[in-house]
Amino acid sequence: MREITYAEAIREALREEMKQNDKVFILGEDVGRFGGCFGVTKGLWEEFGDERVRDTPISETAIIGSAVGAAATGMRPVAEIMFCDFMGVAMDEITNQAAKMRYMFGGKVSIPMVVRTPVGGGLCAAAQHSQSLEAWFTHLPGLKVVMPSTPYDAKGLLKASIRDDNPVIFLEHKMLYGVKGPVPEEDYIVPLGVADVKREGKDLTIIATSLMVHKALEAASLLEKEGVSVEVIDPRTLYPLDEETILSSVKKTHKALVVHEAVERNGFGGEIDHNGEGF
């Protein structure tokens, strides 16, 4: 199978979904001709034009808020927030609007929108450009939260997210954008809510997300030399969470380790730990 980067895989998902469905459009800062701060949308403006690849002013509140309004009225916006750290600027729109509208309106509206945003450290860009804030979003009923670790997953999960009728927070990792992997050319999706066993083992289960999947796989190879067999599970979507795959692995290994990049306190690891009580 041909290999492309994580960023290219995301771009392909956007292109394919935009071609298949004229309701899908992109909005965000510098996403047009500039191609996005990390180059993810490069070439899409040339292909789809100003109307469907919309450069916005520096107005995150209005980017997310207008995506909610457009989604409630028949469109399928894919908004880009340049760094996950800037989501704070639009947290009312995420928390009280996108996540709540359907519920509060008695199910009479759906909000089919995606917010793509990069998380994680690695660029030495200090405390306002390095965070992994997934726990903010998993705490909010009404949202789905996706965190791909490979180009294959990124493409399939983004296509599924765009087709989903709920608001989806799609968390990309900045240090993964250049990582290559096999990605089919034909149309496929990776369904939300299905974990992936990235490596099979029998002594220990590591549940890792995003970039940490790669670190866990490296650790697993090292441990193999010491005779320890590690199973690495990537939940891929934090909500909905595939508890079954995680639980059946831990039933086999009897030991679990959760590895994520975010602050440990009140992090997503605690949630997995809690779900795993009584192993």
Add this chain to the structure above:
Amino acid sequence: MGEEKLWINMYTSMLRIRRFEEKVVELFAQGKIPGFVHSYIGEEAVAVGACSALEPTDYITSTHRGHGHLIAKGGDLKYMMAELYGKKTGYCKGKGGSMHIADVDLGILGANGIVGAGLPIATGAALSSHLQKNGRVALCFFSDGASNRGTFHESLNMASIWKLPVIFLCENNMYGISMPQRKGMAIDDIADRASAYGIPGVVVDGNDVIAVYEAVKEAVSRARAGGGPTLIEAKTARWRGHFEGDPQIYRTQEEIEEWRKKCPIKRFEEKLLKMGVLDEAKIREIEEMIAKEVEEAVRFAEESPYPEPEEALEDVYA
């Protein structure tokens, strides 16, 4: 301070920013400075004109493009450079880097990695001055792109109804990354927005350090006298990319060249030479002094240690 002495100080400060920034760009290209660097080259007259109209006890809030503001407010090149290197001896113990340099003792409430975050913080500093009746003003630097954030509206409105001693200084360099001003808003002058808040809105040539100084001085007097905030728009340009490494596909080389011809430092230098306030010998003396400061700053930064890993967990709580 006599006017001539003030002018020489202003000239020196602009040149100090230029030479520091040239060095930073060079060091960044050599891989010695981690993270992002947003160069202030070309905009020196704004920081210097503005900070020259402030007292040392006044406050500023700065931006991601903040090195110039810090130097103009009295920042020490050694601690700045060490911070850019991520060293323990830097202004923020190496935890902030380029986008977060702060020195509260100098009234610098921080550069900021969040565009538009400085506006309400400056408003709050002005509120604090008002409540404590200490006569200090706050000056907020921000650029055209930031003026499209909600914080701009909320801050200007709040500062105007409470008549807070704050100066909102928009360094309009015509771009927010790749977005030209004319695409990000449907008006030519950001200063026009002042009328929506019932406050004065002033446009100045941001490459004319004296014009900036005069406009800010007037706004500062009004603020100290209880007359409330002013919005000043200084029209200028950055000569380099948004960040180091920006391919700048959104503007032409000619446009950049046009602005280079309007160099704020050259322009002021010529004026001071003509007036006899400066001469070639004095310029050489200033250049040499600054070269030494920059060299020392680099040496200090290179010789300083990195923080220890466990220091990453310090300073989270008071």
